[in-house]
Amino acid sequence: MSRILRSLAVLALALTLAAPVMAVQPDEVLDDPALEARARELSAELRCMVCQNESIDASNAPLARDIRILLRERLEAGDTNAEVLDYLVARYGEFVLLKPRFNASTLxxxxxxxxxxxxxxxxxxxxxxxxxxxxxxxxxxxxxxxxxxxxxxxxxxx
Incomplete structure (x- = not known):
């Protein structure tokens, strides 16, 4: 019986580790599900400036939280996805994008x-x-x- 329990514990741990990690705090989540879905989509494209190889959605860094909140504020203000990204690039530079835009400087x-x-x-x-x-x-x-x-x-x- 202990062998089965041990196997179940290992399976549960494996499933827990396989789940996507999201650092979004409950107080950050928007009430509008459509806006929240857009926020999640956009935050998956943005780099944590502290961690650098993580999206802001997966990072627990305070700066990532600030960017997540700023992103949601811009969406609530009525900005389009492109306007939000342009605003964040203007504020933090092209490096904030996990997938840089194709232009002369990134050619x-x-x-x-x-x-x-x-x-x-x-x-x-x-x-x-x-x-x-x-x-x-x-x-x-x-x-x-x-x-x-x-x-x-x-x-x-x-």
Whole structure:
């Protein structure tokens, strides 16, 4: 029986850890479910300036809480999602976005990965072609074939 209980405890722990972590406090939640859904959608796109690799929705940092509250205030004031993001970018800079916008200042950021992938593919293709041409040997001459036959026939006798 204790084995079953232990298994259930491990399963419960695994399910708890697998659940998405949300740091939104009950006092932050908006009364309007539609606005709250928009707030959650937007906060998933915003970076915690303290944690840096977490969204503000998942961060317990005081600054993340302040941004979550500010975001909800802007939504209640009637701002569109784009206006809220523009306001936060103007206030905190482009770094506040987990997925930076595609513009002139982020061009290198967006193009580096595909460029490296393409260059790596070209390098691999060139390497394979060079190897293939380097391993292509000239055909044996008549004297070389005769010597090969002699060596192989000696091998089979011994």
């Amino acid at each position: 290198l950021l967006w193009l580096t990965a595909p460029l490296v992938l393409i260059l790596g593919g070209i390098a691999a293709w060139v390497g394979v072609r060079r190897r293939r041409t380097a391993t292509d040997a000239a055909p044996l001459s008549a004297a070389e074939e005769a010597e090969l036959e002699r060596v192989l026939s000696d091998d089979t006798r011994g």
